[in-house]
Amino acid sequence: MNIGEKVKELRNKRGLTLKDMSEKTGLSTGFLSQFERGITTIAVEHLYNISRVLNVKINYFFDDEEKELVIRSYEQSSIHQLNKTIYKSLSRYPEDKMISPELVELLPKEDHQYPEVYAHNGEEFVYVLEGILTLIIDDKILKMYPGDSAHYLSTQKHNWDNRTNKVVKFITVHYPKNI
Incomplete structure (x- = not known):
């Protein structure tokens, strides 16, 4: 091409x-x-x-036609960091894709106030790998443990939080992707 x-x-x-x-x-x-x-x-x-x-x-x-599809764990790099949260893309070539899979690491924090919830277009999927994730949807506070998942419309007010003293790791997929 x-x-x-x-x-x-x-x-x-x-x-x-x-x-x-x-x-x-x-x-x-x-x-x-x-x-x-x-x-x-x-x-x-x-x-x-x-x-x-x-x-x-x-x-x-200019990339070759034969693109490597697999991202090795040692190749994952941080795409951005914000408020004690590290985001890593799980897609090698996200430019031409409609979804945005990411590995998220929520670090422990000193501030124990709940984060503000917000809404936007689309939908999200969350799968907890490690730790206890606090998922806030509208006025509900849900605890999620390793192996738990949630799939919700992003038009609902939502946010994530780490209420523990350990790192929380989870996978999230956004549609449409974050730009």
Whole structure:
């Protein structure tokens, strides 16, 4: 698959038309159409703008066809840390996927107030691997133990908490993925 075909595939997955891409990148629809069909080439700065619109790194378009699907445990790296929480992506190439699986580690904390609950579009799945996870859904406080799972609409006010002095590890899957 050439670069233009990869752009077209991602654009379609994102539900964007050529007109949408034209408006977001400043490139004409005619040029974008020719590029996607492999009729013309593109300057790197324009491809970079396209990658930003499609929410992928520019190297996504240059990766080999034979992508490694498995992420070894030693390859997992932290994608971000926030409030004593470490997030690790469980997807090697999340750019073209609709779900977002993550390994979450909640570290013990000194503050024992419950976190604020919030809602957003989509749904979430949680599976506890280690420790005791406190799941807050609306006004319910639920204790989850290793092997327990929960699947809920993200439109319900929710949040997670670690009310213990040990690390809590769990897998979560978001749909649509976190961007």
